[in-house]
Amino acid sequence: CRLPAAGRWCFVAVVPRGNRVYRDRADFFMESDEWLLSRIRLPRHLLMELCNALEPQLRRETRRSNALPVPVQGCSTLGFLATGTFQREIGDRSGIPQPSISRTMPAVLAAIMSLSERYINFPSNNDQQTGIKRDFYAIARFPNVIGAVDCTHVGMKPPSINDYAYINRKSYHSVYVQIICDARMSILNMVARRPGGTHDSFIFQNSNVGHRLHQGALHGQSHLLGEHRTKNLMSATSTALTRRCPAGGTLLYSPEKTCNIILACGVLHNIALANGVPFADLQPVDPMSRDPWPQAPHARALRRREDLIRLF
Template identity: 30%
Template sequence: MAGTLMSSDSDSDLEVLEQLSDWDNEDTDGDEGPSGSRRSYCRIDYTQCLTDAEFTFRFRLNKAAVQLLLSEIMPHVKVTCNRNHGVAPLHQLLLTLRFYALGTMLISVADFVGVSKSTASRIVHDISGAIAILYNKYIVMHPNHVDKFFQYGQFPRVLGAIDCTHIRIQSPNHTIGEEFRNRKGYFSLNVQAVCDADLKFMNVVARWPGSAHDATIFNNSVLRAQCEAGTFGNRWLLADSAYPNRCYMLTPILNPSARNEQKYNDAHIATRNLIERTFGVWKRRFPVISLSMRLSLENIQKVIIATAVLHNICRIHNLQETPAEVQIPFQAMDDDDLQTVGVQDSRDRTELIEAYFSTM
C-alpha cells in the first residue's frame, strides 16, 4: 500500500465518521449555562482544517490510517454520554493519539479537545485498551523473513531479533515502587520485544518491573515455550548476552579469539541491530514511551501495547517516520542495560561458526 495511504474519498469518509453522532457538539463535563442548560463546545474538525502532512505530524498517523483504525476499534469504544462526556469516537481517538505524540500532562491534551483531565484520563484508558485489543491482528510471530534478515548480515535461518528496553514511569507507590527501580536508578517497565526484518514487532511483553532481568522475562514468556516446542522450526532468535544461549537463541561470543568467531559476531551484531532500530523508530514516533509516564500501571501497559500496534500499522502502510514534536531525552533512546548471564548451551553456536562462518 502506498506510503500516503490516501484515497480521493478519504476526507469525505472521515467527514461521515465525524457526523456519526451529535455527542461531539456537547460536552457534559459539569459546566452549565446560566439557565441551567448544557454548555455547547464546538470542537475543531481537524480532518478538514489540516493538510495530511500537518495531520500526520500532530497525530502520528495520516487521515486514512486514522479512518481505518477508527473503524477497527469502534466495536470496543464506549460511546455513551455518561462515560466519556459527549466526546465522539473520532475525537476520543484523536485526543489519545495527541497524548501519544506529546507524552505530556493529561491536562494539555484535555484542553486540546475541550474536556476535563478526568475525562481525558478515561478516554486514554478506553482508547488505549481498544487499540491494544488489536494486538493479535497486528503483532504476530512469523518465520517468513529469513531471506530479508540474511541481507543485513549474511546470518542464516534468523527468526527474529529480541531485546528489552526500559520504559520510564513514575514510582507506582511506596509499597512496590522499588521493584520498578532498574539498575540505572530510575523507575521503569522492562519491555521485551521481537522484531522482523521490516522493523515490525512480532512479540511484545510489557508487564515486568524495571528490576527484572531480561533472561527472567524471556524464561517466563509464552515465546520461550513456543521456541522449545519447535513452533518456528529450525530458526534462531538473535539476542545479546543478557539472554541464555539456546538451540533456538544465539548470543554473541564475549571474547572472540578466532577469525570465524569474529565473523560470527559481526554478522550477529549487524542483524540484531534491527531490534535497536525498531525501538528507535517506535519511540520517536510516539514520544509518550520515551518520557516518564504519569499513569496507573494498567494504563501504562495499555499505552505500550497500543503504541506497538500503531507502530506496526505505520510500518505495514509504509508511513514515513515522523519526527518527534517534543524533545526526547538521549538516554531514553539508548537505555541498554546489559546483564550478562553467560553461555549455557553453545553447541549449535559452535557448529554454526565451524560449518558456516569458517567458509566465509
C-alpha cells in the same frame, strides 16, 4: 415553606440554572495530513480506518446530549501517545476538558490492544519464517534468522506497591519491555509486564515465544538473534553488543496503565509501518550496561554461533 416544628414560615430563593456551555470540539479529519502526522503520527485515511475499527468498543449508548464522538476519543488519545504531552494540552487541542481525556483513555487503549492479534503475530509456519529469513539474509548475509530480540526500559513514576521491584540498573523506576522484530522493524512479539529490576533472560525464558521455541516451534536451523543465552537463540559476541534505545521521558501512571500504553503503541507502530507512514528520526541515547548472566550460556547456542562465525 413552613417549618413543622416551629410553626413558622421561611422563604427560599430559587435561582434558575444557567445553560451548560459546551466547547467547540476539534474535527481532526478536516486537518491536513502534514498536521496530523506531526501531532498524531497517522494520516487522515488511516485515522478514519482506525476509528471505524475502534467504534464498536468505544460507542456508548447514552441519553445525554453532546456525547463524545469516537473520532474525538480516539484522536485525543493518539495525540497523547504521539507527543507525550500533558492531558490538559491535548484537551485544549481537542476541545474537551482534561477529566474527559482521563476517563476515555483506558477504553481507547483497551480497544487498540484488542487489535494486537491482527497486527502483532510471531511467525508460526515455515512459509512465514522463510520470508523473514530471506529479509534478514538480504541485510548482512546472515542465514536462518526469523527475528531479532532485545529489551528496553520505559521510565515510569514509582508505583505505590512493590516499588523496589521496578528499580532498574540505572536506579530509576521502569517497565522492562521485550520486543521481537523482523528485518523490516515490524514487531512480531511484545512483552510489557515485567518490572525494571527483572533480568532480560528471565523475561525471554518465561515468555510465550520462549515456551514455544522450547517446544520446537522453529523449523530447520531457524534461530532468533539477540543477547539472551538460551537454546534456539543466537547470542551476540561480547564485542558486538547492540546499542539500546530506551524510550525517552517518564510515564506518570500506574504499572498496569503504563503497560497498556506500551502495548497500544506497539500496535500503532505496526499499523503505521504496514501502511508506509514515515517515522521521525530517533535520537541516540547512552546504552545501559549489562548485568552478569545469571546462568552459563546454553551449549547448543554457543556451538551454533561458532559455526556461523566460521562461515564468515
